[in-house]
C-alpha cells in the first residue's frame with residue numbers, strides 16, 4: 265500500500281521544508297493549493313480531476329486549514345459518482361471483458377472467476393478470443409485452478425458462436441455469470457467493433473439485457489495513456505466498468521481517480537499481483553485511505 269502512493273509522499277515532503285506542507289510520522293498536512301496540485305499530478309490523478317479537486321478544496325478551505333480531509337472527501341465523491349450498472353434479474357449474467365493484449369486480461373479473467381466462485385457464484389469462462397491460441401491455453405489453466413466452467417472455441421471459429429455455446433452451456437449447467445474473454449486486437453477498429461457487436465447481438469438474443477457488463481482491463485502502470493485507451497474502447501464497445509491491473513506495480517495509483525473523473529466509469533476490481541487471489545473488488549474508501557496513509 266505504501267508503495268502505491270509513495271509518489272504522493274515524495275512530492276509532499278520537499279514542500280514541508282518550505283513551510284507549505286508538513287509530513288509528520290503520524291499526521292500529514294497539506295496547507296497550500298500549490299502543494300496539493302503538485303501532489304495530485306505526481307500520483308497520476310490527471311489534469312482534469314486535479315483541477316476539480318483543487319478548485320473544490322480551495323472553495324471550502326479557510327486559511328491555515330489542513331486540506332487533507334477536504335481532498336479525501338472530494339476524491340471519494342468522484343469515485344462514488346461513477347456507479348456500476350444495476351444488477352438485473354436475468355440469468356445467466358453475461359460479462360464481456362475487453363482490453364488490449366498485455367494489460368493482464370487473461371490473468372484478470374482467471375482471478376475474477378476465482379473470486380466470484382469464492383463468493384458462492386458459479387462462473388463459466390468463455391474463450392472468445394479465437395486469435396490467441398496461447399492465451400486460450402493460459403485461460404484454461406486458470407479456470408482449472410479456480411475450478412470453474414470453461415468453454416473454448418474450435419480453432420478459427422466465429423467468436424459469437426462460442427459465446428452462443430457458452431450461454432447454452434451455462435443455462436444447461438445452471439452456471440452464472442458467463443465471463444467472456446474477447447479479442448484484444450484486430451486488424452482495424454472497424455473489425456473489432458463488428459466482432460464485439462456480433463457477440464453482443466448473440467448475447468442479447470439469448471439473455472435479456474445481455475451483455476450486462478462490459479469491463480475494460482486497464483494497466484495502471486501505463487498511467488494517463490490508460491485513460492486514452494479507455495476512450496478508444498468506449499467508442500467501440502460500450503464499456504461500463506474497469507478492471508485496473510498491476511496497481512501493485514505503480515507508485516501512481518491516482519489513475520483510478522482520473523478514470524472516474526474523466527470517463528465517468530466505475531472501477532470494479534483491482535489487480536494487486538500475479539497470483540490467483542490477487543484481485544479484489546474496488547473499495548473507494550479503502551483506496552482513499554491508502555492514498556493518504
Ligand code: GDP
Nearest residue numbers: 365366367368369370371509510535536537538
Ligand atoms: P493479456 O495479454 O492482457 O491477456 O495479459 P496476461 O493476463 O497474460 O498478463 C500479462 C502479464 O501481466 C503477466 O505476466 C501477468 O502475470 C501480469 N499481471 C497481470 N495482472 C497483474 C497484476 O495485477 N499485478 C502484477 N504485478 N502483474 C500482473
